[in-house]
Amino acid sequence: MTDEPPVVIRRLSYRLGDRRLLDGVELSVAAGESVAVMGPSGAGKSTLLALMIGLARPSAGEIRIGGEDVRRLSGTRLAAFRRDRVGMVFQFGELLPELEALENVAMAGLLAGRSRRDARAEARALLADVGVPVRAGVTTAALSGGERQRTAIARALMGAPPVLLADEPTGSLDEPARDRITRLLFDLPRSRGCALLVVTHDSAVASAADRTVLLRAGELVEDPALTGCAR
Numbered sequence: 639m640t641d642e643p644p645v646v647i648r649r650l651s652y653r654l655g656d657r658r659l660l661d662g663v664e665l666s667v668a669a670g671e672s673v674a675v676m677g678p679s680g681a682g683k684s685t686l687l688a689l690m691i692g693l694a695r696p697s698a699g700e701i702r703i704g705g706e707d708v709r710r711l712s713g714t715r716l717a718a719f720r721r722d723r724v725g726m727v728f729q730f731g732e733l734l735p736e737l738e739a740l741e742n743v744a745m746a747g748l749l750a751g752r753s754r755r756d757a758r759a760e761a762r763a764l765l766a767d768v769g770v771p772v773r774a775g776v777t778t779a780a781l782s783g784g785e786r787q788r789t790a791i792a793r794a795l796m797g798a799p800p801v802l803l804a805d806e807p808t809g810s811l812d813e814p815a816r817d818r819i820t821r822l823l824f825d826l827p828r829s830r831g832c833a834l835l836v837v838t839h840d841s842a843v844a845s846a847a848d849r850t851v852l853l854r855a856g857e858l859v860e861d862p863a864l865t866g867c868a869r
């Protein structure tokens with residue numbers, strides 16, 4: 639182990655046809671730190687997250703996540719990296735609606751090769767941490783939007799990944815639920831020591847982050863006006 643930050647991105651460029659969507663992106667996120675990424679729709683925020691988990695390949699630059707050089711990973715090593723090094727939360731949670739919350743979260747552990755008993759025990763503990771009651775026979779289709787997002791966060795935390803990514807995680811929630819999910823998410827770097835990167839349109843969400851950066855014209859720039867409002 640080195641003390642390299644869990645997220646290190648240098649001179650990252652990504653071309654889409656003849657468009658330079660990302661053009662020299664620099665970002666590092668320390669363990670225990672949270673960063674919000676804002677920027678206009680279509681700016682490439684989701685693409686940046688896709689590059690970070692190896693779903694897309696950069697045109698140039700360096701991406702190191704949880705100590706791994708993502709560009710060098712493929713096949714089973716890439717799958718293992720996604721399973722062990724990063725957790726991801728999406729706007730709509732992307733849960734399996736016909737399964738219970740416990741089953742959704744435990745699934746992430748089973749896929750990582752844990753025993754059923756072990757995966758369910760950790761899922762139970764994570765759901766308790768995020769405040770979702772474990773109820774037999776209640777599928778996630780029956781949960782509120784806020785409970786679904788809590789479940790998605792618990793699932794992303796399975797296996798204690800050093801990096802947690804979230805793409806518009808509060809985009810589908812009403813204001814009270816948004817505020818509760820925001821508090822839950824932004825407490826995680828402190829309580830679990832992970833690095834957190836949250837893409838959001840909502841400055842109320844971004845203001846809970848340690849830093850806010852703007853993706854604009856292919857570059858990430860620090861936004862001093864939005865940084866550190868929470869503290």
Ligand SMILES: Nc1ncnc2c1ncn2[C@@H]1O[C@H](COP(=O)(O)OP(=O)(O)O)[C@@H](O)[C@H]1O
Binds near residue numbers: 679682684686
């Ligand atoms: N698979 C794809 N094929 C073609 N264009 C895409 C694809 N994915 C995203 N784009 C385009 O790339 C740009 C950035 O998309 P995205 O990263 O989703 O933006 P953001 O998340 O900031 O709204 C948009 O112009 C979008 O239309």
Ligand SMILES: [Mg+2]
Binds near residue numbers: 683684685805
């Ligand atoms: Mg997006």
